[in-house]
Amino acid sequence: xxxxxxxxxxxxxxxxxxxxxxxxxxxxxxxxxxxxxxxxxxxxxxxxxxxxxxxxxxxxxxxxxxxxxxxxxxxxxxxxxxxxxx
Amino acid sequence: xxxxxxxxxxxxxxxxxxxxxxxxxxxxxxxxxxxxxxxxxxxxxxxxxxxxxxxxxxxxxxxxxxxxxxxxxxxxxxxxxxxxxxxxxxxxxxxxxxxxxxxxxxxxxxxxxxxxxxxxxxxxxxxxxxxxxxxxxxxxxxxxxxxxxxxxxxxxxxxxxxxxxxxxxxxxxxxxxxxxxxxxxxxxxxxxxxxxxxxxxxxxxxxxxxxxxxxxxxxxxxxxxxxxxxxxxxxxxxxxxxxxxxxxxxxxxxxxxxxxxxxxxxxxxxxxxxxxxxxxxxxxxxxxxxxxxxxxxxxxxxxxxxxxxxxxxxxxxxxxxxxxxxxxxxxxxxxxxxxxxxxxxxxxxxxxxxxxxxxxxxxxxx
Ligand code: SF4
Numbered sequence: 001x002x003x004x005x006x007x008x009x010x011x012x013x014x015x016x017x018x019x020x021x022x023x024x025x026x027x028x029x030x031x032x033x034x035x036x037x038x039x040x041x042x043x044x045x046x047x048x049x050x051x052x053x054x055x056x057x058x059x060x061x062x063x064x065x066x067x068x069x070x071x072x073x074x075x076x077x078x079x080x081x082x083x084x085x086x
Numbered sequence: 087x088x089x090x091x092x093x094x095x096x097x098x099x100x101x102x103x104x105x106x107x108x109x110x111x112x113x114x115x116x117x118x119x120x121x122x123x124x125x126x127x128x129x130x131x132x133x134x135x136x137x138x139x140x141x142x143x144x145x146x147x148x149x150x151x152x153x154x155x156x157x158x159x160x161x162x163x164x165x166x167x168x169x170x171x172x173x174x175x176x177x178x179x180x181x182x183x184x185x186x187x188x189x190x191x192x193x194x195x196x197x198x199x200x201x202x203x204x205x206x207x208x209x210x211x212x213x214x215x216x217x218x219x220x221x222x223x224x225x226x227x228x229x230x231x232x233x234x235x236x237x238x239x240x241x242x243x244x245x246x247x248x249x250x251x252x253x254x255x256x257x258x259x260x261x262x263x264x265x266x267x268x269x270x271x272x273x274x275x276x277x278x279x280x281x282x283x284x285x286x287x288x289x290x291x292x293x294x295x296x297x298x299x300x301x302x303x304x305x306x307x308x309x310x311x312x313x314x315x316x317x318x319x320x321x322x323x324x325x326x327x328x329x330x331x332x333x334x335x336x337x338x339x340x341x342x343x344x345x346x347x348x349x350x351x352x353x354x355x356x357x358x359x360x361x362x363x364x365x366x367x368x369x370x371x372x373x374x375x376x377x378x379x380x381x382x383x384x385x386x387x388x389x390x391x392x393x394x395x396x397x398x399x400x401x402x403x404x405x406x407x408x409x410x411x412x413x414x415x416x417x418x419x420x421x422x423x424x425x426x427x428x429x430x431x432x433x434x435x436x437x438x439x440x441x442x443x444x445x446x447x448x449x450x451x452x
Contacts, residue, residue: 052203063335
């Protein structure tokens, strides 16, 4: 039920901020999405969509953090492996 | 797909799984709150990547599963009025009430329709002014802004033939109720990331502090879930109980302010009964007084029907994280998605359905 899918905002239309809609590309499938809850979204942004509504704009910088963390623990892992070699 | 495929990388998943194995020194029990996470855990076999010390128990996070039987009965009664079109999210149509489900009502001639978005229900109302369109609005905080917008627009447009049967539930009160239970064994939570997208995570700070449980805001892809587990375990091993948000690519501390504003305008917090769990104070949303005209329970009268079907189904224990689907003697034999005995087998996000789909039938005892 809480399934939400990221897609790329292609274009948007509508004057009233609570009625704005946009076309969102989900890996090749384009759907109309309501943008009332992402007032700052602009074309090119990735938005998270749930039951036809965008509920968040994906933050590219924050998205990298998991991988930075992974690199950190990955390196730590190698370091520990090296340390174990007598 | 960007922001999805990279979080399914199996090599990265192995690194995280090894980090977890290195960190853990004793047994810990974690609950993932959301049914979508349960689904991903079983589908990608994440529980099998984890060291044996870690037990993941599945939480009550499937709104379809916890919608009380009397609401399903009410929806069926309303659907059977001659001029009504009743619509809801697809899974809701197969949830058994005391006497059958909405699809059975449809086969008896009721106009029951599955919609993808609540605004599809609004369009139906605009296109059918001579009919009463009722939207059976269920969901957690994730879905509440969308459902709120349907009521908001209906009121703006003065749409007289649209109403909502609202059975919304809230996650943090359910987490408290699980922790308050004397037999609770939950030591940390993977908080439902998309609920937090809307609500933020400030309301978890007092829960983490009061119950001394780590709460980690967690997404839905394998790497998100493993990262959530890793952070929970690291906190548990260090004796910490804090709220962390590694799902920061979509979750902000205060949530989504526009969504919260419309939710606050349309809904108010009320007590709610959860199927399989019982009454939980302040755990639901109902329509605010200004929206009473759009309340289907007022328009059609509240219908109260008899009790929960019992029998061998243990879905109540599954929803509270006290049992796994495979503990149920009916699992995969007398109870399957085609012939479900309980809600957790009906909903595609129910734990029993996830186990059935990805783990198949239980191994025959040898
Ligand atoms: S397997 Fe079926 S009968 Fe058993 S708990 Fe799950 S839904 Fe109920």
